[in-house]
Amino acid sequence: MIRKIVYGVFILIIIAAISLFISNYKFGVDKMDVGKYYLDNTVPQTGAANVVTSVTLFYRGFDTLGEVTVLFTAALGVAVLYFMGEKKRKQKLQESNFVTKIGTRVVFPFILLTGAYIFMHGHLTPGGGFQGGALIATGFLLLYLAYEETSIDRKKFYLVEGLGGLTYVIMGLLGFFMKDSFLANVLPNGSLFNLLSGGIILPIYIGVGLKVGSELSNIIDDLMCEVKCEEAGGEE
Amino acid sequence: MKVVDLIYLGLLAFATILMVVRLTKGPDTANRAMALDTLTTLFVALFVFFAFVFGRSFYMDVAVVYAIISFVGVLVVARFIERGL
Amino acid sequence: MNFSLLMILLTPFFGGLLAYAGSALHKSVRNIFFLIFLFLPFVELYQYANKTIDNFYYLTVLGQNLSLGINSLSFMLSILFALIFLLAGIFLLFEFDKSDDGDLAVLEFSFLEGAVFGVLFARDILSFFIFFELIAVLVFFLVGKGYKDAHIAQPKYITWALIGANSMLAAIMLLFFKTGSFGYSEIAGYLSTAPTSIVLTTFVLFAIGFLVEASTMPLHVWAPITYTEAPDSVSVVLSSVVKKVGLYLFTLFTFSIFGLNLFSKIMPKIFGSPLILYILQWVGAFTIIVGTFVAIVQEDAKKILAWSSIAQSGYILLGLSLGTSLGVAGGLLHIINHSIFKGILFFVVGGVIYRTGTKDLSELGGLIKKMPVSFIAMLFAIIATAGIPPLNGFASKYLIYEALIQNKEPILLTVALLGGTGSFMYVYRLIHSIFLGQLPKKYESVKEVPILMQIPMLVLSLLALLFGILPGIPMYFVSKAEAFLGFEPIKYNLTGFPEQSGLHAVNILAISLALTGGFVVAALIFYLLPRARKVHQLDNYYAGEVLTEDVKYNYSFGFYSFFDDIIRPFNEWSVDKIYEDFTGFVKTIGDYLRRVYTGNLETYVSLGIIVLTIFSLIYILGGVLW
Amino acid sequence: MIFYISALLIIGIGIYALIIKKNLIKIIIGLDLIETGINLLIVSIGYVNGKTAPIFSKGVMDANLMVDPVPQALTLTSIVIGASELALAAAFVVLLYRKYGTLNVRKIRSLRW
Amino acid sequence: MVNLANPTLLVVIPLFFAFLSIIVSSFLKKLIKFVPFIVSAINLVVIYFIGVKVLGGSVVIGTTAGLNPPYIINLAVDKLNFIIALMVNVLGLLISFYNIFYVKEEPTDKFHILFTLLIMSSSWISVTGDLFNMFVAFEVLSLSSFGLVGYLRSKDSIEAGFKYVVLGILAGSLILLGVVLVYAQTGTLNMAHIASKLYYIGSLEKLIPYILIFLGLAVEGALFPVNSWLPDAHPAAPSGVSAMLSGIVTTTAIYAIIRVTVTVFNYSAFIPYLFIIALLTLFFGEVAAFFQKDLKRMLAYSTIGQTGLFVLAFSVGTQSSISASIAQMINHSVSKAVLFLVAGIMIEVAASRNIDDLKGFGRSHILTSILFVFAALSLIGIPPFFGFFTKLAILQSLLDFPGFLGYFAFALVLIMAIVEGVYFYKVFKILFAKGEKTFGEENPWLVAAPFILVLILVFLSARPMNIINFTYDTAGQLIQRTTYLTSVLGGLK
Amino acid sequence: MKKANYVSKVVFETIVLFLTWILLTESFATSELIFGFLIALVISIGTADLFTEHGLAHLNPKRLFYLIIYIPYYLYQVIKANIQVAVIVLSPSLPIKPGIVKVKTNLKSDVGKLSLANSITLTPGTITMDVQDDELFVHWIKVEDESVEGATESIVSPFEKFLKEIFS
Amino acid sequence: MGINIIIGYILMFIGAFFFLLSAIGLLRLPDLYTRMQAATKSTTLGAISSIIGIGLMREDILIKSIILATFILLTAPISGSALIRAGYKAKSPMTDKTVVDKFKEKEGE
């Protein structure tokens, strides 16, 4: 009990210190230094309507490349942890709710479609590769929920994943080779609000969307099989 | 925002509070999941409402994604309740 | 030919590598390379006999040039050590003949010689340290190739060696910090005007390092077991070389770098010596007395030698720290003499072990007929150890006794003399238990060691005799070394010492001849007079029982048991206590540390949060602690 | 300010859960809370009353009415990173449960000095 | 013409290969094991081109998105970055080579991709010029090492991995929080730009963001008291990974701490605290290592102690002390990599991690054991190895620290050198003792990597002062800051 | 209704998805249409077997006609149901008589059964709990008839007549 | 003010009413199964009505509103059905007023 109070107090002290610190930087006042630059230059420089997207994918595109890599790494990590070798993955057909099952069949393609819509329009709307990819993976999650025996073809998914990642890197390298700067915009900006605008953002977001979708699906595949295999009496 | 909008928002807020009561009271996971399901549906409507009020159509995309995710989310929870993870 | 010092220093390293490579071809190739390169240093050193060389730069560290040099003191010791290495090297080849450790042993042994040269030639505090550390590493590995308890000896040795090394390193870095230089001369120049605290701190830190290797009390803890468990050839080197390296450095630093004048200036004098040297005299005396009496009660042949070696360090330290011309001469001469006679002892015991496979005195006896050459060599050695003419131990001990008388220190003199008596007791014990008495049945077929193995002990025995009757030969080098150290060299002639201040004239050759004459007369009488009937060992009875082979009728076990009772508690304290205290201390800390590394995730996280809290408080309180 | 404080409180609760809670799942939730709190904080740093999201659309073209896009971009990145981390952490929890048969973190301490 | 002296390539090329590998792994799985090796080899070529410029005294900037900093993320390589990046990739190259033969547990393809990512992220951290970007790279580093620590899926590695994961995530969160607060304070994320803005801010006002970032990095950097995960995690991983974690990952994190402390925050006020933290780290690490029976665990604790040592030197804050610190970092990385790689061989041959089970190993595997001994001697600082000279340099710089604490640290370093010496010598003793056990053959290819590393060590030992002089220049460039700041922000204003 | 071949399924699904895409993008720009078509096609190729059993047969005008009639009927039922809920919830006495009953359906198509189940869920007083072969288990807030036949009559038949036309 | 606005607001408030109704139902009804009736039916209608209502008032969101409404109409019964079955399997208690449980008989076989 004393321990709980002590740590509670400690945490409150930390919170107090950070609050005190932040209070020096008035809430609601822009600190826009580079931010202002982005707002002013996004449209002429990138042709994207969504400034956040232009920041994530263009000005700070190198971060996002890292972010893609983080997810890639996590997927690999999960795959490593749940690696089951050549042993056939045991699957037990669980009786699932009929409504869920059939509903899933109908809804699933629409979810994929929406996912594609989201990552295709990342430069125009709040969506983007990650959101779209996540949505696609959600579709697969649904499939797994309804159909216990689902097992995706990992080779195809790895192909999509790798191609998605390569798209990003190659788009970046094009900039490197043509303008001596990684991720430099080598495509025309197009006209605002059109699908074909935003320079390299669209192809990259397509890549990211596919990559994220396949990666998250892989993670789901690993985790779900883990659960199922355990129910089926475990392996090892 | 007009007054009518505010009234609408108020009603939804009140409904939200009531649902949150069920969410906290339970008494079991299934009941909580049910409360959560209703809440998410309400939030979808709320997104649409904000898209309307703030005049930013892209909120609709958010609403669509949110609807999909919450649907799958409820199914996950249902599965969890039924058999554990 | 002109050999640079660096070349001499590198010769053994090169030889070691060549021999090791040669071992891939054939064992004999290895052995030939090994011995050739052990011999080469004599040739190379020859040209430096009368030279003092300084400042041969070979490496630049922290902006400082490290340098090598040679002087009469280091020349004397390098010749001596080269000899010991050569002889021990021959012995080593036999010792490791059947072992698969031979190749590595040859390599490390050669390297060890190079490292020893390095210390001798170093002309700055960093160079000597570098080679000194290398010695420790090599000794560590060599010791590991010894007897079955070597694995206990190794950590003890290295713990103390590291304590010594880091203590020296502290002194080195402190001096470097103050002077910005490593050179002996620059350091000496700085020290002459340095504050007392710096002088004392650095001297003590250095002395700890040197005296660990010299195995004087109370830094000797590692020595008995290490000397005992090391391979015999390595024991020789440990006792005759490595220990002397420590004492060499002690001499060099005390008299050449720090200097008597400096000590006299900053501290009171007692019995004519500066306080710190006076304390060291007592350390020496203490080492003599404890070493001697612990040696008496040992049951293991090598352990006797080990404790004896500790005791003899006490003599050398006592002599050196008297700080007088006479005392230093005694100390330096004893360095030479002890190296020689202790070398014989280890060789002989090693030979006995080589043939019998045991070093336990209770299992040995009666080998005199089987191993007569070894017996003669050991006889020479124990006479030298006991400090009796005509062997070499006498002259140096005589000088030390005289120096004590000159300084008017009756208590220390008593101690030294007592130690002399004691040393007679243990060496007699040694020769009695090994060579005299009943020959155990299992050793009926034991033969004398091979002729090549006899060479080391014979060479050293001859030297012991030569230096015993003609002390002028070693004194030639000692007096030069004394001159280098800034003392007025004592007068000597080939056969002894003329009358001079503090020293009565003594002609050792004459004394030896007289003693030998007396011995010859006694022998003649013994052989000419009618003798008792010769009885076979078993043709006898004991307390009414007919003796059988399994009953020992001579005491080779519990020889000095009455002493044992007095010494034992002291013995036990001294051997392991400090080492165990050290590890015990670290263990106690360890137990507290366990509270941090609990394996509990919560602890792990909360530690970080506590740090964060502390700095948050600092921030909130406006940097009170800042 | 209320946004900041609530964000910080969420972070604090997360840390508290990390220290006090014994259940592995709750520890993961604690980590999630920390990340959520930080994301909230980032967004609040960029938030300015009366300004809108930095997305141009027909009719909304005035950059001066938009908030700083950088914090939002950072949030997007940090959300994905957080999700990746949690996925991996959850993977570890499932395996831990299988190896140790318990979700009690106090019982999972075979590794210690 | 394409300019190869661009640090972005250090990140992008490995990524290219990593993404390519996941495709290729489906049908040519056997090829993947060469990927980390190839990647670090290519990186070394790039580093060579960068090095030519860096050694000429300039700071090499890699821009992204075709614009100039601070509006985009830039990478920057000065001498310090160069040293770290070089170390990462040299060790990465050799350890990858070792892994080709060492890693047998499936899924090997994923192992090698994760390892590529580990090399990539370490390189990335060592060249990035943007604080948030550093956080991202740091996350890649953490996640790839999480996966690799848990790789063997044994009880130990899962438990160790989980603790590592929790602390690693917490660390990442703290860094992120700190970076965000810096953004709130300055409105920018570019390191140089932040540095120029923080110049006018008082030291107390920098404390909160700094301490958050510091503490986060300290977790990965093995600083007391947030390093308790390390002795569990490093031994639990396959030995090649342990070598990388101990040799490179901790070093990279410490590099990040140095960069943040000196370049970004210019934070001399924090030095005394860092000094104490380093002292405690040194003490705890070495004393704990003394008691270990598990070889790899001992090495892991030794890593903690060594980290304490070079952070201690760094925290004195003088040019010579930072120089000594960097030199010791180099020594530690190389030596510790050798030790872990050789330990891996030993463990494989002896089928045990217990030191006592290695009795007599050195008699049948002389070369392998001598490599271990050499590396350990250099680590302890026994002359004539490189570690001795770095130890000298550290000791010298410690005496520069004002007041009693300097002398105290000086003494503690020496005492800890004894402790460290004793536990390593104990291993030597056991290796060369006479044992009853006979050991099987080792794969000779496995010895190649540690052998080359020891050759590097011998080279360093032969020219110790050249290295220390170079690190001295490096430290000078680091402390002076203006070269870095103007090189990055040259285009601004 | 016959099981359709793969091509038919793909074509049918592509049409449906492409229409949805147009609705989502609210645009007839060429680029959007091209991308939309490609995406719809790719998804269809992957999921056609999952999405539909009968493919283009769904586009039979008769079925479309019934579908269009069915929608307002269905909405009417939904509103009626909600009013019933409102009555129950808002009346102080909570007039309920809940229970789980079993009903039977003649529908064969899975999607048909799903539609039936969904219809039952959203319409007065009933929620489908599970469908097993031709049996549906329904939670009924005011049980009027516990017998299978009775319950089927009052719960299933209002919808089945439409669904039969659409899905058979 | 166009007719669409008026209809829009009416639908919006109908939606709000059903949301509220659903919330009250959640609180008042005795067990999970009866609450589900309110939860599924009323919430769905509330959402659809609100969304369509709002969509009518702004043409740039109308189409998406219809998509959303359709989606909810399609998925709400599915998730409701899944939840109620899950609750049943998890043995969520039934009210005393329950008159019949045919599902139990079936499952009990």
Ligand code: NA
């Ligand atoms: Na976007």
Ligand code: NA
């Ligand atoms: Na992003």
